Amino acid sequence: MKYKSGARLNLIGAISSFIAIMIIFQIFRIQNSNEYIKLSEWADEQYTYEKRTVYPERGNIYDRWGHLLAGNEEVYEVGVLLQYVKNASTIAETLSAIPDVDAEKAFETASLDYGEGKNIYGIIADFLPSGIVNALSNIKDEYETLNPEGEDPDLPSLRGMVWYPHLQRSYPENTLAANVLGFYKFRDRKNGEGFYGVEEYYNDILSGPPVTVEIPLDPYMIEETPILPSGASLVLTIDREIQAMVEEKLDEAVEHYKAESATVIVMNPQNGEILAMASQPRINLNQYWIYEQELEDTTPFNRAISETYEPGSVFKIITMAAALDSGEVELDATFDVGQYFEYFGSYIYNWNRKSWGEQDALGCMQHSLNVCLAKIATEELKADAFYSYLQAFGIGRRTNIDLGGEEIWPLGLPGDDGWYPINLATNSFGQGVAVTPIQMATAAAAIANDGKMMKPHVVKAIIDNGETYETAPQVLSVPISEKTADIMNELLAKSLEGGEGSLALVDGYRIAGKTGTAEIPVEGEYDSNLSNTSFVGWGPVDDPQFLVYVWIEKPDPEIGYWGSYVAAPVFRDIVEKLVVMLNIPPDSVRQTLYAVGSENDPIN
Amino acid sequence: MAKKFIQAYKQTPRRKQIQKLGLYVLPVITLGTVFALYLVFSAQAASAGLEIRSYLDKKEELQRTVANENTQLAWLLSYSNMTKRAEKLGFSQISSLNIAYMVLPSYPGRTVKLTSPVPGSDSVGDVVLNSAYQESLLDFLGDFLFTTSSEEVEP
Structure with a gap:
């Protein structure tokens, strides 16, 4: 009995041990079999990780004072x-x-x-x-x-x-600065991208690269989800209050003159910063999908950079600056300004088709005399010098402003197809040559800024991954000397004070500027009932801190046809508000303050 | 007598059976205990992992909320809203001729400070769970025996 009992126990123990060993052996065998390895790899692939594409938050866009213009x-x-x-x-x-x-x-x-x-x-x-x-x-x-x-x-x-x-994407200001901002097609969540304006130009850095990460589903293997940096944020040079004021004045002008559209650019000529840029139409960026209905046919999203037109007499500032800078024309030189000027069989007339007799440079600019400028270009400056200066002023070239959609009209040069000798005469007063408002404003800013033409830009700083990178002003070219720029400033200030552009004058501030009225070609013929009226001006003359370019397209001729009556008052209305917003005291006060003054410039 | 009594007690068949049974059961109990501990720690690790996952989700949610709140604030402070509020409070725009200017030498002028978004991190793929929670018993024993012994021989 004793023997049997011990043997039975040993037998049960041995069998149990054997079974246990076999189970363990089987576990090891299965875990090292090819089938297990394949199954394990398949399971790892299918269930261990979840592949997820993480789209970084699109960067914000602020105005120069930190107001959010585009967020999420x-x-x-x-x-x-x-x-x-x-x-x-x-x-x-x-x-x-x-x-x-x-x-x-x-x-x-x-x-x-x-x-x-x-x-x-x-x-x-x-x-x-x-x-x-x-x-x-x-x-x-x-x-x-x-x-x-x-x-x-x-x-x-x-x-x-x-x-x-x-x-x-969300635009808290709705239509404000719509032409500058552009829009992001947020309805396309996978392939959305920026269109027009800053959203297009800076699309890559605003969006940041999407990253595909593998997130482990096994809680033991949990990994930190990558903190993807948001896309870079942009601080614009645009001032929200100035932009709103400019848009309001622009809309009033379009309504008052029953114009087709209008464009206004406000920039700092000293560094090329765009303080405001507005044109019509403007869409509510939160409903960007309606833009195709709002912008009929070939209507550009931002006329200030995308629509070329013949600028008319504002272009004369370039011709006169070139003539004075080249030394071919002295400031006190006089010109016989007859009723017309014949050149290669074509006739150039003054705006009123009358003779103006002997005129010096001031008189030519003050009365905006086509005959005078045509004579200067053809007889004094000549084609080579004239077109060299135009190119130095950036005519026919992109300004490379940091906005999507900049267009240009190529500058016709002697020898090109479509260029005729008469072009030299007509180009001198802004006909037969096409520019965008930003090209014209940039060129004029060179005269306001001691001859240095600054690159226009709308981004003041980029905030990327916690660091702020300021945008440095860039000189595009120096088309004229500082001395010529000073002469031109004085000439244009005087011409405004006693000339056709006097409606642009602002009480308390000395302004330099020039009006422009250009006929518009319709099917190859200039239509004398349609005009592009414009005005470019800057101030204060002794220290230009702003430049305003106004273009009003096709005003009703019964209400106003000339730049001096249509665009100049709009310029004045804008500048009256602008000087307050920019904290620029009237000249007399400013000079007194400087005199009192501290070495610290209280204005800047 | 006492010696005989002890010998008889030790040689009792029942006693021997219990000893043998104990010998067989002991490894089973040991293994059971190890597996139970393993299970407890595994459950803790899984629970910690899931908690971390929920915190990570919460972090994403907070980032969205911050972006959303900033934008909602911008809607409230938009130009049109602020203009309406100013007009309602009786403010109007002033003309430059009605402003008194003065020199303030130490005044730096209007400045702006922007809070930039949170910078990203280089932590992609970092395992956030304590490594002890991810080791198997073999890993643990291997680490314990070999790492400790190798550390000991290091001068």
Whole structure:
């Protein structure tokens, strides 16, 4: 009995041990088999990591004082997890109350068959604000109380309806500075990109590169989700208050003169910073998709950089600056300004088709005499020098302003197809040559800034990954000497004080400037009822801190035809407000302050 | 007598059976204890992992909220809203001729300070769970035995 009992126990122990050893052996064998390795690799691939593409938050855009012009706001995507849908018709009916949601389509989506490898999730609506989602959440909770887990098919249930938040581009100022900002096509969540303006030009650095990361699903292997830096933020040179004021004045002018459109640029000639840039039409950037309806045919998004036109007499400042700088014309030289000037069989007339007798440079500019400028270009300056100066002033070349969509009209040079000798005469007073407003403003700014032509720009600083990078002003060229620039400043200030542009004068401030009126060609012939009226001016003359370029396109000729009557008063209205906003005291006060003065310039 | 009594006690068949049974059961209990501890720590690790995941999700949510709040604030402070508020409060724009200017030598002028967004990190792929939670028993033993012994021989 004793023997049997011990042997039985040993036998049971041995069998148990053997089974245990076999189990362990089998575990090791399975874990090292090819099948296991394959299965393990497949499982790792399928279930260990989830691949997710992370889109960094798009950078913000601020005005020069930190007002947010473009940011991001939270919106929601509403969809259905098909596995959990209990009552598709309730979902469709509830969501059909949301604008742009079609009940039929919603029902179709919610009724799709669930199946692995087939349909799992369907999107019904997107870009919904939190208010709507909160309301949906309340309704869902209410139905859940009435019909727990949606078990009763006859009762309503929103089971399966889910929402996920994401960011959407938002423009808190709506239409303000729309032409400068451009827009981001946020409705295309995967391939959205910036169009026009800053959004286009700086698209890459605003968006930042999307990163695909593998997120482990195994909680033991959890890794830190990468903190992707947001796209870089931009601080613009634009001043929100100045921009709003300019847009208001521009809209009033278009309405008053029944003009087709208008464009205004306000820049600092000393560093090329654009303080305001406005044109019509402007769209609400939060509804960017309507831009194709708003901008009919070939209407550019931003006329200031994309529309070329014959500038007319404002161009005379370039011709006169070139003539004085080259030394071919002295300031006190006089010209016989007859009723017309014949050149290569064509006739050039003054604006009033009258003779003006002997005129010096001041008289020619003061009365904006085409005959005088045509004589200067053809008889004194000659073609080579004239066109060299035009090129130095950037005519026919891009300014490379940091905005998407800049266009140019190529400058016709002697020897080019389509260039005729008469072009030299007509180009001298801004006909037969086309520029964009930004080209013209940039060229004029060279005269205001001691002959140095600064590159126009709208971005003042870039904030990237916690660091701020200031934009340095760049000199594009030095088309004329400082001495010539001083002479031109004085000449244009005097010409304004007693000439056709006197409606541009601002009480208390000495301004230099020039009016422009250009006829518009229609089917190859100039139409004397259509005009492009413009005015370029800057001040204070002894220390120019602003330059304003006004272009009013096709005003009603019965209300106003000439730049001196249409664009000059708009310039004055803008500058009257601008000097307050820029904190520029009247000249007499400023000179007194300087005299009192501290070595610290109180203005700058 | 006492010696005989002890010998008889030790040689009792029941006693021997229990000893043998104990010998067989001991490894089972040891293994069971090890597996139980392993299970407890695994559960803790999984729970910590899931908690970390929820914090990471919360962090994303907060980043979205901050962006959203900034934009909502900008809507409230937009030019049109601020102009309406100013007009409602009776303010109007002033003309340059009605402004009194004075020199303030120490005044630096209007300045602006922007809070830049949070910089990114280089932590892509960093495992955030304590490595002790991710080791198997073999890893632990291997580390314990070999790392400790190698450290000891180092001068």
